[in-house]
Amino acid sequence: MRLNSYDDFTPLKEVVVGSADGYRDRLRDMSFDMFISDNLSGARGYYPSISTWRDSEERRGRNSPHRLAMKERFTDELIEDVEGVAAVLTSLGVTVHRPRQPGPGLTEVATPAWKAAVTPPLNVRDNTLVLGDEIIETPPTLRDRYFETQFLKPVFLDYFRQGARWTTMPRPMMTDHSFDPANVANAAPNIEVPLDPEDSPYDVGLEPMIDGANCLCLGRDLLVNVSNANHALAYDWLVRHLDGRFRVHRIDRLTQSHIDSVVVPLRPGTLLLRDPGVLDYLPESLRGWDTIVPPPPGISDYPQYDNDDPIPASPYIDLNVLSIDEDTVMVNDACKTLVGTLEGQGFTVVPVRHRHRRLFGGGFHCFTLDTVRTGGAEDYLA
Numbered sequence: 197m198r199l200n201s202y203d204d205f206t207p208l209k210e211v212v213v214g215s216a217d218g219y220r221d222r223l224r225d226m227s228f229d230m231f232i233s234d235n236l237s238g239a240r241g242y243y244p245s246i247s248t249w250r251d252s253e254e255r256r257g258r259n260s261p262h263r264l265a266m267k268e269r270f271t272d273e274l275i276e277d278v279e280g281v282a283a284v285l286t287s288l289g290v291t292v293h294r295p296r297q298p299g300p301g302l303t304e305v306a307t308p309a310w311k312a313a314v315t316p317p318l319n320v321r322d323n324t325l326v327l328g329d330e331i332i333e334t335p336p337t338l339r340d341r342y343f344e345t346q347f348l349k350p351v352f353l354d355y356f357r358q359g360a361r362w363t364t365m366p367r368p369m370m371t372d373h374s375f376d377p378a379n380v381a382n383a384a385p386n387i388e389v390p391l392d393p394e395d396s397p398y399d400v401g402l403e404p405m406i407d408g409a410n411c412l413c414l415g416r417d418l419l420v421n422v423s424n425a426n427h428a429l430a431y432d433w434l435v436r437h438l439d440g441r442f443r444v445h446r447i448d449r450l451t452q453s454h455i456d457s458v459v460v461p462l463r464p465g466t467l468l469l470r471d472p473g474v475l476d477y478l479p480e481s482l483r484g485w486d487t488i489v490p491p492p493p494g495i496s497d498y499p500q501y502d503n504d505d506p507i508p509a510s511p512y513i514d515l516n517v518l519s520i521d522e523d524t525v526m527v528n529d530a531c532k533t534l535v536g537t538l539e540g541q542g543f544t545v546v547p548v549r550h551r552h553r554r555l556f557g558g559g560f561h562c563f564t565l566d567t568v569r570t571g572g573a574e575d576y577l578a
């Protein structure tokens with residue numbers, strides 16, 4: 197079918213599901229510190245600060261790349277769970293596309309300015325926006341994901357052959373001085389502020405960097421979360437590029453980055469929210485929609501790990517649901533409270549297993565990239 201995706205809730209016909217094969221470690225560097233925000237200080241009482249993952253000598257060189265190994269049992273179970281997501285979607289009649297796998301010898305990539313490990317294309321929502329009939333590859337915010345969309349090229353090329361537009365936003369040099377540390381404290385008090393950024397012959401100053409998951413498409417409207425100067429430059433690019441086709445709305449500092457575990461449109465007129473205060477950040481026309489705010493999760497809702505295991509994702513990650521249509525939602529089967537809340541609001545819930553969502557950072561919305569839904573450029577904000 198031809199590429200067509202204007203929202204997150206009309207009937208889903210085709211989707212890309214990511215892959216966790218080869219996920220063995222995570223690169224900890226400046227780009228990782230700048231990206232991860234929710235709960236790193238331990239202020240919510242769930243897990244220790246990210247800084248405790250290194251001893252004091254290593255923290256003195258915190259900006260240098262550092263691999264965080266993942267336990268094999270966890271990665272094997274992640275692979276099982278992702279394949280389970282793909283199988284359930286197929287059973288629901290959705291056509292599922294998959295990315296290419298990184299070759300077994302591909303452990304590092306490089307640009308003129310830096311080297312990084314390779315992360316498999318798991319959270320495919322992050323580095324791509326699908327807006328109507330256009331694929332937009334977004335400028336990555338994590339160095340180890342810089343070339344991730346290369347693994348989706350066969351899928352994108354098929355849609356291009358069927359008539360899709362295909363655009364790549366400017367690729368950042370991504371040196372230490374490309375990142376904006378000035379607004380970090382205002383955007384997310386728990387973020388790790390970069391220490392002593394190093395000069396590079398490839399410095400160009402602040403650059404556009406943003407993830408697709410910073411954005412929310414509602415018909416002819418695109419909401420973009422902006423929490424730093426990198427996002428602001430990317431927002432400006434989107435406004436100019438989409439002029440005349442989409443209305444682009446700026447949301448200031450709703451989160452440090454992604455918003456798809458914070459505000460989720462389940463159908464026209466109904467929003468799933470992390471907290472009622474989220475409405476204050478949204479366009480005024482959305483503040484009159486019905487809202488569903490589940491009880492906050494507790495520690496017992498998640499697997500517990502040793503203190504040396506990195507836990508980057510928000511405890512609200514299970515709000516990262518995937519709508520199959522306006523009445524049907526895929527939800528983590530471990531999140532009984534959310535399942536009950538949605539069923540109480542008349543939704544049909546499809547429970548699917550996903551055990552280590554906080555450890556690897558990503559839910560069902562993150563794992564998937566809608567390419568064909570039945571909806572069009574509706575004016576949901578009228």
